[in-house]
Amino acid sequence: MYFCFMSFRSKVLVTATTLLCTLALSGFAQEAKATKAQKKAEKKKEQKIAKSRKADLKGKSRHYKLQDKKTRKRMKKHRKRVNQHYPGDRPGFFKRLFRKKHHYI
16 A cells, blocks of 8 residues: 555665565575585585595505515605605795705805
């Protein structure tokens, strides 16, 4: 009833606002359904990554077992030396950036 006494501009504004709110709510409902599918896909992806890591570790251990005793000893020595100098994967950015540079003449 109040809608009849409003100006055309106000009617358009109210109608557009109502329409936007309705579309926004329906969008949230679809997003909830999409999150279930996304969660399932994410879980599947994590399982695939875990399986890949397990296969890598298995392959590394098999490679290590295939070597003779001298080679295994050399590999162990090398691994210890590397871990002593680089405890992580590699030094941090600033350590690499500001390390002492050797200038040979």
